[in-house]
Structure formats: structure tokens, C-alpha cells
Amino acid sequence: MKYIQHNIKHLRSLKKLSQERFGEELKWSRSMVGSYEEGRSEPPIERLIELSNFFDIPIDILVKNDLRSAKDTSFIQIGSKRILFPVTVNEMDEDLIEIIPTQASAGYLEGYADPEYIEHLQKIKLPFLPTGTHRAFPIKGDSMLPVKDGAFIVAKYVESIADVKNGRTYILLTKDDGLVYKRIYKTKDNENALLLSSDNKAYEPYLVQYESILELWEFTCCINTQEYDEKELKLSSIMNLFQELKVELEAIKKM
Numbered sequence: 001m002k003y004i005q006h007n008i009k010h011l012r013s014l015k016k017l018s019q020e021r022f023g024e025e026l027k028w029s030r031s032m033v034g035s036y037e038e039g040r041s042e043p044p045i046e047r048l049i050e051l052s053n054f055f056d057i058p059i060d061i062l063v064k065n066d067l068r069s070a071k072d073t074s075f076i077q078i079g080s081k082r083i084l085f086p087v088t089v090n091e092m093d094e095d096l097i098e099i100i101p102t103q104a105s106a107g108y109l110e111g112y113a114d115p116e117y118i119e120h121l122q123k124i125k126l127p128f129l130p131t132g133t134h135r136a137f138p139i140k141g142d143s144m145l146p147v148k149d150g151a152f153i154v155a156k157y158v159e160s161i162a163d164v165k166n167g168r169t170y171i172l173l174t175k176d177d178g179l180v181y182k183r184i185y186k187t188k189d190n191e192n193a194l195l196l197s198s199d200n201k202a203y204e205p206y207l208v209q210y211e212s213i214l215e216l217w218e219f220t221c222c223i224n225t226q227e228y229d230e231k232e233l234k235l236s237s238i239m240n241l242f243q244e245l246k247v248e249l250e251a252i253k254k255m
Contacts, residue, residue: 003062003063003064003065003066004036004042004043004048005036005038005042006066006067006068007062007067008033008037008043008051009037010067010068011055011057011067012037019034019037020033026051026054028047048062048063096123096124096125097123097124097129097134097135097136097154098118098122098123098135098136099121099122099123099136099152100135100136100137100138100179101121101122101138102138102140102150105137105138105140105178105179106178109173109175109178109214124136126154126221129156129221130156130220133156133157134154134155134156134157134220135154135155135157135171135217136152136154136155137152137153137154137171137179137181137217138150138151138152139151139152139153139181143182143198143199143200143203144182144183144199144200145199145200147181147222147224148226150225150226151222151223152223152225153169153171153181153217153219153223154220154221155170155171155218155220156217156218157215157217158170158216158217158218161194161210161213161216164194165218166185166186167183167184167185168218169184169219170182170184170217170218171215171216171217172196172208172213172215172216173213173214175212175214176212180196182196182197182198183196183197183198184196184197185197187207190207192209192210192211193207194207195207
């Protein structure tokens, strides 16, 4: 249990609790907390269960993983428990962007919650990004034109579905479809689902239940790996014009 002493101290500090206050929460003495954090003794199984319940983190994660790189209480849900969201930093303590490679994007559904999988991803630093945890996801197909096949969407992790902004674009990881990039709308008819819409209207919108959503990432910027030619730019402008006209016509109909 080489990580447990560091994890107890770090998780306690994230919750801004003194050793005395933390001990009161768990009905432990302050000296017991100090003994565990300094490595003078190791918590027995009943204490580990109490820690697991208090932090909502599985015992094996508490014991086997070094959680000190976590800067806040961002979490990934695994069953009824949560583990700290893996964040990668460089030697300057700056957040790095993990890149999900195109050829391995299908495996992200299995590896998204595995710190070892995340650790082995290629990483970049983009100094102009806002604060927060970001990843770069490959785009396949033409459902979100003018974003081209082969582009990468850099997106910021969203902790709660409640934080979704209506009409914005997001990367979603779902149990059934894996990674998708769509424009999201909240629906009044179904409060437990999101409507996913493609900007390319050749693709029909569809509903995704909250329980199927494993991760949400809000669009920050797009990195194109191919140059647009003149015809594509004109086509994109025409498509945008028709979409705007459709909105105006719908508004006129309602008058």
C-alpha cells in the first residue's frame, strides 16, 4: 500500500479539511490520521472501507494508484464509485493535451478510465487554451461539415450534463456509439436525454439517454490536417446560408 499515505493526505487537502476535522468526519483521532499520512502505520481493511465510502473512490484505486497529480475533484464514474480524473502535466506543472489517435479511437471506449492508457497517449501543449482539462479527438466522416474527415477537435472536459450549453458542439463518449461529435440540445419532452444533431442535415438527429453517456467534452478549437480548397469553402458558405434561411423561414411561419 505504498500510495495510501500520500493519497489520504492529498484527498484530505482537496477537501480543505484539517487533520482534526477529517478525523471528526470519520470518527478517527487526529493522531490516527497523522500516523496514516506519515506512513507510521497502515489503515486496516475496515479503515480503508471508511475511506472508500467517504471519498466515493474504490479501495483498489486508493491503494494502487498515486492520486497526487489531481488538482481538483474532477471525477470519472465507474459503477457506483468514482476515480479521480487523470490529468497529465509537464515539468512546468502545465496541463498537457492528450491526443486520441485516429487508428486507436475505437479503443477509447475501453481505455478512457484507465490511467495507464491515458499515460501512453501522445501529448501536446497549446498555450492559448483556457484553463481546464483538454483532449484532442479525431473526426471521422462528414456529419459535422465544414469540419473535415481527419481533423481533430480539442475539447474541454465537462463534469456534469447539467453544465451543457444548448446548441453548442461536444464530443461525447457513449456506451453504444463510442466517440461522436455533435451539436447538443436539451429537450423538454425527455428530461433524461440529449438530442444530438449533425450540422450536415443529411444525417437525422437522435436522442441519447443520460445513462448511456460516459464522458462529455465541450468544443474549444479545431485543428485541420488538410487544407480547404476554394470549392469546399464556397460549398460551406452556401450550406450555412441555407441553414440561416431555414431558421428565418421557420420564424416567419410562427408569426
